[in-house]
Structure formats: C-alpha cells, structure tokens
Amino acid sequence: MSNIIIYGSHYGTTKQYAEELSRRTNIKAISFEKVNQINDYDNIIYLGGLYAGGVLGMSKTLKKLNNISNKKIMIATVGLADPIDEENKNNIRNNIKHQLPKEVFEKAMIFHLRGGIDYSKLNLVHKTMLKLLYNAIKKIPKEQQTAENNAMIETYNKKVNFINFSSLDKIVNEIENKN
Numbered sequence: 001m002s003n004i005i006i007y008g009s010h011y012g013t014t015k016q017y018a019e020e021l022s023r024r025t026n027i028k029a030i031s032f033e034k035v036n037q038i039n040d041y042d043n044i045i046y047l048g049g050l051y052a053g054g055v056l057g058m059s060k061t062l063k064k065l066n067n068i069s070n071k072k073i074m075i076a077t078v079g080l081a082d083p084i085d086e087e088n089k090n091n092i093r094n095n096i097k098h099q100l101p102k103e104v105f106e107k108a109m110i111f112h113l114r115g116g117i118d119y120s121k122l123n124l125v126h127k128t129m130l131k132l133l134y135n136a137i138k139k140i141p142k143e144q145q146t147a148e149n150n151a152m153i154e155t156y157n158k159k160v161n162f163i164n165f166s167s168l169d170k171i172v173n174e175i176e177n178k179n
C-alpha cells in the first residue's frame with residue numbers, strides 16, 4: 001500500500017497540520033505543487049486551505065486521478081470558520097462538490113480543521129479580497145450572519161491561531177482503520 005499526504009497552503013497553517021499528520025502516520029507529506037504521479041498511490045490524503053470557498057490546489061491535483069475504484073481518498077479543509085457549525089460544514093461540502101469530478105467527490109471522506117490568520121503577513125491581493133468581503137458582510141444584519149461571516153468579522157485585521165492538532169485524531173484513526 002502506498003500512501004501520500006498532499007497539502008495546499010499559502011501561509012503555513014495547512015502545512016503544519018500536514019506535517020503533524022505525517023509525523024503521526026509516517027506518511028510522506030508534500031505540497032500539491034510538487035506531486036507528479038498521483039495515480040501511483042493507493043491512499044491519498046489531501047489537506048487544503050480554504051480560499052473564498054475553494055480548497056487550495058485540490059481540484060488541480062485530484063482531477064488527475066484515473067481509476068479510483070481501489071483507492072481511499074480523504075480530504076481535509078483548513079479554514080477560519082468553526083467547522084462545528086453545521087451550516088458552515090454544509091457550505092464547504094457543497095463547494096467541494098463543484099470542485100471535483102463526481103466520482104471523486106462521492107468516494108472522498110471529508111474532514112474539517114480550523115486554521116488561523118495573520119493579517120500582517122497577507123499579500124496585497126488577499127488583503128484586498130478580505131477587505132472587500134469584510135465591508136460587504138458588515139452590512140448584513142447580525143441575526144442573518146453565518147458562522148463563516150462571524151469568523152471573518154471577529155478576526156478581521158488580527159492575528160489568530162485556532163490550530164488544534166487533536167482534531168487530526170479522526171483522520172489518523174481513519175488512516176489506521178480504527179473506525
């Protein structure tokens with residue numbers, strides 16, 4: 001059985017999860033930009049940061065899969081909004097559905113992890129995107145705000161870190177088939 005952990009990370013929070021998962025499972029972790037022969041692997045664990053609903057690098061990477069009938073595919077998203085919130089989880093899953101071939105989406109097990117953000121480290125494009133988003137969602141009445149919007153408002157212009165390695169337990173158990 002050959003396994004691989006692939007990650008898409010701009011600012012390192014997803015990379016930290018991928019490296020911790022690698023340490024705990026002894027599976028090599030590499031950035032999606034460096035993956036060549038994805039079809040050589042039986043088990044693929046993809047971790048990607050959430051960017052405007054997209055999972056960084058996921059679509060580009062997983063659409064290269066050919067025959068997935070004997071493969072195990074796991075996807076973990078890393079975002080700012082709290083994945084305990086059901087609406088947030090549903091939104092993320094719905095977005096993922098549109099970013100993957102149907103058979104890959106149906107086969108994939110999906111997990112959600114919480115990352116972090118440091119506005120002082122963001123590039124200009126990302127800073128501008130979040131400023132526009134913040135200005136738009138601030139106008140929405142409080143009772144209509146989603147968990148995702150609230151996370152955005154609460155963390156705007158700040159440095160926050162919600163990384164919690166124990167949230168990897170479920171993924172580790174699944175990899176080791178303890179579930």
Ligand SMILES: Cc1cc2nc3c(=O)[nH]c(=O)nc-3n(C[C@H](O)[C@H](O)[C@H](O)COP(=O)(O)O)c2cc1C
Binds near residue numbers: 051
């Ligand atoms: C431009 C931009 C868009 C983002 N969009 C989302 C989003 O749609 N949902 C979410 O939960 N978090 C969103 N985030 C927060 C990131 O997902 C979070 O910072 C994550 O930890 C980043 O992963 P990385 O450090 O591995 O790049 C966004 C952040 C930026 C900078």
